[in-house]
Amino acid sequence: MHNTERLPWSACLGAVPAILLLCAVHAHADATWTAPLQRGGQVEVDPRTNRPVLDQDGRRTQLWDGVHRLEDGSVIRIEGGRVVPTTDMLAPSGAPSESATPDADPAKAAEATEGTTEPLTGDRFTGASPCEQLVLQVCGAARTCWREPACEAARQLREMEQEEWLKGADPSLVTESGKQCEEAINNAFFAPCP
Secondary structure, three states: OOOOOOOHHHHHHOHHHHHHHHHHHHHHHOOOEEEEEOOOOEEEEOOOOOOEEEEEOOEEEEOOOEEEEEOOOOEEEEEOOEEEOOHHHHOOOOOOOHHHOHHHOHHHHHHHHOOOOOOOOOOEOOOOOHHHHHHHHHHOOOOOOOOOHHHHHHHHHHHHHHHHHHOOOOOOEOOHHHHHHHHHOOOHHHOOOO
């Protein structure tokens, strides 16, 4: 007769891989997001609080509210002392970065909005901007639809929105590009990424 009773410690062995997987996922979620600022210094964002800290010349200070250009030409928006997350911050580490894509050239976006005389303000919003919401919807949180034409168009609209902020538009108000993104969210061309 064989003993089919399990030893108490053997039941724990099955849980070890699951625990290790949970630790790995938790470690990724707790990773501090960092990027160099164009004007110098490094911005660090705490993933638990979304609070940005500027590390420059050995000094650490809170980064103020507004729109800040990163070294790669992209921008981050800080509202109420917290960073409004972008797709770069939300994407898994293996996903392509926006600066690695050919349409991420900030000079193109600047040319597209150069000479604009229309007012750059609209309704107030909190959280992700209308164009950031459009990019998340169309490109997918994990960027699975990154190369699709609708995703490329959404990213161009978002770049135009960011340029409007850099030209002085209030980052808590919907810009002209933001209004276009609000309309695009319900357009069939900008269907959600599966």
